[in-house]
Amino acid sequence: MxxxxxxxxxxxxxxxxxxxxxxxxxxxxxxxxxxxxxxxxxxxxxxxxxxxxxxxxxxxxxxxxxxxxxxxxxxxxxxxxxxxxxxxxxxxxxxxxxxxxxxxxxxxxxxxxxxxxxxxxxxxKHRMEAFVRFQKTKDDLYFATVEPDFNVLPLIAKHFSDRYADQRWLIYDKKRKYGICYDLDKVSFVELDWNPTDTRAEREAILNEEEFPYQQLWKDYFTSTNIKARKNTKLHIRHMPVRYWKYLIEKQPG
Amino acid sequence: MWERISEKLKILSDAAKYDVSCASSGSKRKNENKGLGNASNGICHAYTEDGRCVSLLKILLTNFCIFDCAYCVSRKSNDVKRAAFTVQEVVDLTINFYRRNYIEGLFLSSGIFSSADYTMERLVLIAKKLRTEHNFHGYIHLKAIPGASPELLKEAGLYADRLSVNLEMPTEQGLKLLAPDKKREDMVHPINYIKDEIIQNNEEKIKYRKAPTFAPAGQSTQMVVGATPETDLQVLYTAHHFYREMQLKRVYYSGYVPISNDNRLPAIGTPVPMIRENRLYQADWLLRFYGFKVNEIISPEQPLLDLDIDPKLAWALRNLHIFPIDINKAELPLIKRVPGIGVTSAQKIVAARKFRKLSWEHLKSLGIAMNRARYFITCNSPDFERKDYQPQQIKQFILAKGNSKYESSFSRQIPLF
Incomplete structure (x- = not known):
């Protein structure tokens, strides 16, 4: 060999x-x-x-x-x-x-x-197109953190730049320590070792004031669009595996 | 201000959730002029705890309604909280959810307040505002309100990707029983109108590339099953009729969720007929993707689909004389008819056998459900099912080996008669 x-x-x-x-x-x-x-x-x-x-x-x-x-x-x-x-x-x-x-x-x-x-x-790749959740900062940047199983950021860049052509955004792969960033003109790769903020106070300092209310509205919607009489946890988890919940707004408590 | 919106959103999404459609595919709307959004492949951004896809912001503009349809949670006589969004509120919610990548777009329906036209006008206004003022190119699904004028439907189709009118009940009699104020023709009429507009638009598009698109993702409809006594035969023939005559993209079947003490309806607490609903969707798929004719799936002699096995297996067991087929020789349409082989697997088999003859091992690695398929095929392996089993025996073998998602619903005992 x-x-x-x-x-x-x-x-x-x-x-x-x-x-x-x-x-x-x-x-x-x-x-x-x-x-x-x-x-x-x-x-x-x-x-x-x-x-x-x-x-x-x-x-x-x-x-x-x-x-x-x-x-x-x-x-x-x-x-x-x-x-x-x-x-x-x-x-x-x-x-x-x-x-x-x-x-x-x-x-x-x-x-x-x-x-x-x-x-x-x-x-x-398709899951990331679905599960990215942007949060809007005070300076109008929409950012999202992900930890995909595979290195798919290069594959999703076009989808997001086609779709969100009029907003600045950043998708950060925390596992691989790099991100893709769109500046209203083109997508570029950025290497950074960044620990997105987690505590409420830290988040309040950087997030746009409308961000929390919209997150809450999204959670409200997610809850009330569910039909309790049809509960099917197995199917729910098959489509939304638990490892992705960490960055899904609607799966956060409260 | 946020509390009021939150309250409205809870009421009006709760009232909209019994409309099962959430598709966001089938449109080819591109992002233009550096605007916001596009609509292409369809993405499910989340799944609710009942396992259903959340692709669109699905809400009613209002749940005030002048009608009193027994099956509907927003019926006039029901004691529920009422609310109404303003046009701007719906626009803001859609844009802000979309920008955060929560949704593919908006699915807007409404209770009928004052008149059909008055209601439809407001739905159209929201779509128009999103498209023209906000340069929004995401997916929009609008309900066509039965009885709305053709001019409004026409305008709706220019802004929306998909239009839908719900038939509600599979037959006219069923509708008469539960919704005495509504007439079947009020629903069929707009469906017919939209169909003609789509056909005409397709012709225009061939002549002038720049012709405006009309409902590029087509139209769909929904029938509630299990609220009225219609058989699957009636449900599937109605679906078949609308697919063929009205060129619908989808017919949705919604197992009735008991929400009323009305004695014309199943009582509150009656289980949702989820297995039946699932079998109807399987039958629907066989019609649309597997080349089955409706009379091969269901007949007046057996007007109900089997609940314990899927309709394809049921068909195969009724037609054992066709099997077994040789997987290395049979034509694609016949391979698609084998229980345990889906469309993709069938295509893979036909492509892969050009390189070498396929054996059980190969078939297994291609992802075929062998516990079902093995009774119906032969391949390049010496061992295959040689015995001439009776249909009932094959059914028992398959049920004993498979772990159906509905397992607990059925007794494992072999019937005595």
Whole structure:
């Protein structure tokens, strides 16, 4: 088993795929830096990310894969799931060997993995489009904090900039310590280690005076639109898993 | 000021919640001129504790009503608190909820005060204000008030994404029993009018790309089931008629929630017919997405859907002579008819079998419900169900293995007769 260590970026993974071919590794595994090695004696090969090599692999895959399949591949990468690098490698090798679209070969192990993982990422993207709750600050910035299962902020930027074209907003991923920010013109990525305020006093200091009443109205609405005679907690939780409640206004007590 | 709004919101969302539609999809409204919002795919922003999607701010403009429909919580004779929003209050709530990403838009209905036109005028005014003064491009669903003039319906369609008129009861007799002031034709008339406007608008759009859109997400309707004695046969034939003749996008079925001591209705405390409602939706899906004809699902001999099994399985058990089918050869429409295989899975099977013949293992990994499908298919594996089971046996096997969400509602005993 030949282990290739890359820097954890998508371009890094593409470079690694290039080098698998370049060095003719047959039994290869791609792991990110800092990944714990199972054995001290496994030979490792360090990959230095190269835009040229990455570009060649991307264009090579584009010859055989549809735009949709290419997106499935990059979305799978955003899942951050351990081991996805190897499944993606197997997928790439399969596509390059068959020299034809393979994305619908659902009974192939790697194809199935990519299709399923891309679907999971897509679901999380959709959840974030639903569960982001903006709070308006005194200087008219709408901000929201999220902790998505997967790294989906790059995927939701367009949805929010298309929709909220006339308000400044910031969506902060607390888990990954970065955010996307819209300034009425374009979306940019901002790195920040920020602990959004939690106590009532702190929130009052930064939030717009209309913010609390509107949050309360939303809670009122959420409660009174429920039909008690049809209570179905299982369904409620299946659609709104408990891990998301932390940032949902309507699930806060009071 | 906030307390008053809060009080109104509680009353008027409570009164609106029995309208089950909350869809926000089917429109392609784009954000223009750096305005606010768009309407595209439909997003459920929250789910209430009853498990229903919250996509739109669903409220009544007022719950004052001149009608006395027995099934309705806002009926004139009911002793409930009454309230009315001002136009500006509805606009402010919609905009502020939307900006915080709570909702996809507004679903506005109303009790009927003074006259149909007077009520409809106000609903239209709110939609107009949102679109023209606030540059709002989010989703708007307006109720078309039965009896409102064509001019108002026309204007409503220019601002709204979807219009709906509720049939309320599946048949004219049912309506007469519970809503003696209302006539079926008062409802059918606007549905027909809206249908014609949509058809005409589609033709105009082909000729002139810039023609204004009219209700781009189409129209829907709702029937209450379980309040009156109609059978599923009557309910589904009515739905079928409206899908075909009126080109409705959706028909909603609302299991009656007992809210009245009126002796024409099920008493308060009677359980909501949720299983029946679920079976009707399953049947509805079979009609719209699975290529079933209504007479394949329900017949005068058996005018009620089975409650213990879904309508597709029931159909398959009545038609065992068609099965088993070979998953590696059968055409897509037939694969979609196999119990345990949905539309997406059927499409995946047809795509995947071009690469290699599929086995049980493959099918399982594609996400097919094998506990149901196995009795109806063969594939590239030597072992399959060889015995000729009777329909009743297959049903018992499936019920014994599956864990239906309604499990507790049924006895597990094998019937003696």
């Amino acid at each position: 030949q282990v290739l260590v890359y820097d954890g970026s998508f371009a890094g993974w593409l470079t690694a795929v290039f080098e698998v071919y370049e060095y003719r590794f047959t039994n290869a595994s791609i792991v990110p830096e800092g990944h714990r090695q199972d054995s001290l004696f496994t030979p490792t090969h360090t990959v230095y990310t190269s835009d040229a090599k990455a570009g060649r692999v991307w264009r090579g895959l584009q010859q055989y894969l549809s735009g949709r399949a290419m997106k499935q591949l990059s979305d799978t990468f955003l899942s951050e799931l351990p081991g996805r690098e190897d499944q993606m490698l197997e997928y790439a090798r399969y596509a390059l060997a068959r020299k034809q679209p393979v994305e619908k070969d659902f009974s192939h192990r790697a194809v199935k993995y990519i299709a399923d993982t891309a679907q999971k990422v897509h679901r999380e």
